[in-house]
Amino acid sequence: MNKDELGLVMTSAALRLLDSLPEYSDSTDIVKTVADLRRDGNPADLVSAVLTQSRLRAKATAKFGEFASRMLFTEAGLEQATRLRVAALHAGRYQAAGIRSVADLGCGIGADALAFAALDLEVQAVELDEVTAAIASYNLAPFTNVTVSLRDAAEYDLAGVESVYLDPARRTSGHSETRRLTDPRDYSPPLDFAFGVARTLPTGVKLGPGFDRELIPDEAEAQWISVDGQLVENSLWFGALARAGITRSALVLRGGNSAELVAAGDSVDADVAELGTYLYEPDGSVIRARLIGDLARSLDAHMLSEQIAYLTSDNLVSSPFVAAFRVLDTLPTDESKLKKELRRRGIGRLEIKKRGVDIDPAALRRRLSLSGDAEATLVMTRVAGRHTAILAERV
CATH class of the missing domain: 3.30.2130 (VC0802-like)
Known part of the structure; x- marks a missing residue:
């Protein structure tokens, strides 16, 4: 999505049209839908933009449930967004630590900020990309305890900030067809910046599940999370957000259940034995x-x-x-x-x-x-x- 497409979608007429569409599915007859919308007098570029959002909303249901039907997305933003159930767990850490406000640096389309705001934390959401920031503003509009700033997270003034959450962009810039970045120095903001913030404030950092373990600071609690059998992220927690005596955690979410293994460090392998039953x-x-x-x-x-x-x-x-x-x-x-x-x-x-x-x-x-x-x-x-x-x- 570019700025022109964003301008088309974020009008009251376009949003009404989007909400009026039947739920998108694999069986949706795109040709017929486009023909019907064009016959009703809708311009071709508007029809294209609205149908893209309808498709993304359907795809987003796996991450956001019923909330997806009232949100806007970009392809890249949806791909990188935290699942709402996982975001709620993130927010729960801040609440359990007695934290009342958080700066969400690199908020993307606003998934984690949604969870923070729902727990009544004051949220300063910061996003560098103009289109993504506008979408985050739309998605977070129902909350009065959130502000969205179009800023570089690495240059954001943290004076008076009580805690920080960072989800560094790990893909090249753009809203579709992006590629994964392999060097943490190329993340936005860079990982060195994130770890620097973590030395001074309670901080959570969301990373990919395959992140190089050798780069994990000794003082961090590292938690790997899988959802319904899919490994989705590695989160690092610092300061008051890290649990005492725990540096390694495996959290399994399946259906409505959760289970966790925790340890003070890597475990020693078990003995080798012949194949059993x-x-x-x-x-x-x-x-x-x-x-x-x-x-x-x-x-x-x-x-x-x-x-x-x-x-x-x-x-x-x-x-x-x-x-x-x-x-x-x-x-x-x-x-x-x-x-x-x-x-x-x-x-x-x-x-x-x-x-x-x-x-x-x-x-x-x-x-x-x-x-x-x-x-x-x-x-x-x-x-x-x-x-x-x-x-x-x-x-």
Whole structure:
């Protein structure tokens, strides 16, 4: 979205038209919708802009629920926005610490600021991009305890500010077709600035889940969060926002439930054992937090191989931190023999997982030429250092 498109959308007539549209879905007949809107006298550029917002609202429902139907978005802003459920947890930290105001530096389209404002914190939302700042202003308009400033976060005056939240832009500038930045010095604002602020004020910093752990300051509480099986972020908490004695946390949100593993530091790996009756795949948050050893001991399970994030046990244990698989057999790793064995078993639907082996699951699946009505999971990994193909079924 550029400024011209923004100007089209943010008129009362355009917003009324947007709200009048039926909910966008994959089955929406775009050609017919465009023809109907044009026949009603709407200009082509307005129709295009409104339909884009309708599509983005539908896409945003996964992150914002029913709130998405009254918000505006850009492609890049939606992609980078915090899920509302996670943003509520962020805001809860500030409330629990007794903090009453926060400067949200790099507020994007306003997802975290929404959660802060909903808990009655005074919010100073700061955004460098003009279009994104305007959209944040629209999304935050229902709240009287929020101000939105079009400013460079790194130059914002923090005098009198009680706490800070930063979600540095980790993609190139623009509102669509952006690319991921790999060097933290290129973030906006730069990571050095964020960590500098954290030395003086209670601060939360949202980062990507694959952020280099070697760059995490020793004084930070690092929390990895997964939502419905998808690893979504790594948040760093400083000062009063960090919990005493905790530097590593894995938070799993699934459906309406949540579970968390915490530790004072990385856990020592569990002992390696032979493949048992069950195979366990730890949640991505546990893997990134390096709490696999603690998890294994809590499940009375063992590692399959050193530095491989699979666990095994003869006992079936239910845990929100793992996906469980019942081991059916071990198969040859030679592709021709593997293909023959899967055909013999009539396996036509195969989920392929891998750790510690260099394969492309999609390419392997094509080469296996599967046929049959049965389904299974194939785990290509190492067991006690040996390349192994494990045939299993999800529990």
